[in-house]
Amino acid sequence: MYDPSMRVLTVLELLQARESVTGAELARALEVSPRTVQRYIARLQDLGIPVEGRRGVGGAYTLKPGFRLPPLMFTGEEALSLALGLRALHLLGLDALAPAAHAASAKLARTLPHALRQTVQALESAVQLDASPWVVSTDAALLSALLGAVNAAQTVEFLYTSPKSPAQTRRVDVYRALHLDGRWYAVGRCHLRDALRSFRLDRMTGLQVLDEIFTAPPDFNALAYLRSILPAPAPALQNSGPQISVWLAAPPEELRGRVSVWFTQISAEAGGTRLRGRRENLAHFAPFLLGLDCDFRVDSPPELLAAFARLGVRCAAVGVPGGGGPKNGGTAREKTGG
Template structure:
């Protein structure tokens, strides 16, 4: 194995897990521990930050920063990355489309012919339905929020609500949730002492505060976004008790349309909403398990009328 190949293999091993013992690396690369130390020195001179600790529990690990290491991908991984980049060319995150095209061009240049054919065949047979006019997300804001969630660090930003009201918010981020159409930040609003969801496209003048915090009994981010987007904006809310456990119901029902609240091990309550009765009736007829309509009473009447009409047709 020549030096260049060995250095690439060493980088690949360092990427594959958090820490390596020097003897393990020497065994994997079929070299001596002394050569491992020399190769680590070579990689450091090329700009790759490799940390080393001596003694029991020590070893080598690839640190943050420095140059982006080359990625060594298996065939399936390369195809998955290429398909993901093609999908990213149609994202609503500003700047990502151009970066995805650039990355895809570089990847296509090094893909073997057989893999280019696979990617091309999949792409040619996949079409995406238009989603209408969706707001564009600032990529810098999205990555800053993600970093704040990761580092458990507070942020401050300007926010415009759906009615056009501007305000300044100081929050403790928990998670970013993507519904397929929009991006939401789930965070605890420090001034209001309450959990809130914020549309990321309405966030401007974002700043990290440097203040760290610990969440106490945080809500489920997916449930909070589903509640805020699927229930709160609508006039009519259906509540239906279903003879099935909550876990099974969540598997079979779309989370963006139906909120599932467990009652006990064999029953749960479904909630979904709309501005008029017809969508509630349609959603109710799709429930595949025995159920009881708790609210509103006019939905119960509409379901009984539909059942009577179907039985007599």
């Protein structure tokens, strides 16, 4: 039926699956004699597995309470998926889990046979994972507590801060948590508004899981809801408007959450950020650039420079010092918010 090593592993699997197993039951399952079963039990004990029980013909065997041996055998695809998944945690903004991910990766490597370990390491070294600069870091402990509340259908309470309103205490029946466009969201019924709302986890503090229980709507699609309420430009505008090219004197990570990535190409360049895309309304885009509060250079189009010139004339008309707007190849800085 099996080779001896597989039979020993089968004994371990049966012991983990059942509270107790008699010697006769193991003998029938393995198609061996009761005396051979005793040898397999002794082999497990020699390996440090805490098997307890009598070794006689009619003895019953059990694992020490609380002992569980995780599965240690993976196929090549399973091992690679685990290794890449651990490396990709930072793509979800869960940088706080990096130490745990490194420890788990080391444990995984120790469990793999030498040949498979070398294969997985070679495949890992051939892959580069680049996190978007717009991924927002999220408190892993907060996410864990929130997911526990979702699973138990328990109401949560937290302090929520947003640019549009001061900090408020919110009590919410969270139906789902999800990651979309670099941010984690919680979606559910807000008690304050008595309506469906979404909340960014990076704006939550002081999360508490309450004893209140709720019933979530069946088959609730949080992703569809979130996509329906998040602002997005009309598809028709994707290729409309003049092509812009602006260099910003700030690295991409400093602009995170301040520059829209919709139909916009963002890349690091010369210690700063190159922004490319199309904008239909340059009169609105010019003050937006000023509101970023960093030096920048407009390389194209000329129409954007003209928009800055008009803005400078307006500033001079109301007595703002330094009006006149930037010139091509120059820089601009403004202290007001965008």
